[in-house]
Amino acid sequence: MLEKDIERILVDHKKIVEVSKKLGNQITNDYHDKKPLIIGLLNGCLPFLAELMKHIDLYCEYEVMSVKSYHGGTKSVGNVKIVKDLDVSVEGRHVIIAEDIVDTGRTINVVKDLLTYRGAASVEVATLLDKPEGRIEAFVPKYIGVTIPKVFVVGFGLDYDDYYRNLPYVGVLKESVYKNDIS
Ligand code: IMP
Numbered sequence: 001m002l003e004k005d006i007e008r009i010l011v012d013h014k015k016i017v018e019v020s021k022k023l024g025n026q027i028t029n030d031y032h033d034k035k036p037l038i039i040g041l042l043n044g045c046l047p048f049l050a051e052l053m054k055h056i057d058l059y060c061e062y063e064v065m066s067v068k069s070y071h072g073g074t075k076s077v078g079n080v081k082i083v084k085d086l087d088v089s090v091e092g093r094h095v096i097i098a099e100d101i102v103d104t105g106r107t108i109n110v111v112k113d114l115l116t117y118r119g120a121a122s123v124e125v126a127t128l129l130d131k132p133e134g135r136i137e138a139f140v141p142k143y144i145g146v147t148i149p150k151v152f153v154v155g156f157g158l159d160y161d162d163y164y165r166n167l168p169y170v171g172v173l174k175e176s177v178y179k180n181d182i183s
């Protein structure tokens with residue numbers, strides 16, 4: 001049913017598992033003497049967070065927080081709002097933020113600054129997708145799964161109007177689905 005709205009598959013499921021494994025191995029190596037705290041940004045992070053965690057062979061915990069930067073449309077708006085905060089302290093912790101995609105860079109900069117301000121020992125970012133052509137604020141994630149062009153994608157956590165998150169792959173949404181979107 002959902003597939004009819006997808007113009008083309010950009011990152012298939014096999015590739016997602018492959019890159020999650022690669023990033024998980026890198027994190028395992030880089031943090032071999034630490035117990036990192038992985039913080040997922042809801043709602044988009046969930047499938048990637050779950051896949052990534054399977055490939056991290058460390059004593060680590062994960063927590064989630066919810067940050068909103070999109071409001072149902074296909075374009076980012078300027079302000080970033082914390083909808084659900086963390087239940088734990090990050091003071092002295094080595095934090096890795098797990099994101100579905102870094103686009104303008106606004107969300108990740110706000111969250112990174114906040115966690116640094118709260119006393120995290122270090123804050124790095126692992127993102128399934130990176131869309132560098134969309135940047136408005138400079139930001140280079142340390143762990144990048146796949147770099148994609150400036151197209152609007154859905155699936156594997158990424159949504160349009162809260163739909164399509166359950167697709168097992170990342171695909172380009174047909175323009176006809178959102179052409180009447182005025183946001
Ligand atoms: P940024 O603040 O512009 O970097 O946006 C990050 C957030 O915007 C992501 O966590 C997504 O929720 C959303 N986003 C950015 N690009 C896309 C896209 O192509 N599809 C769906 N959501 C996106």
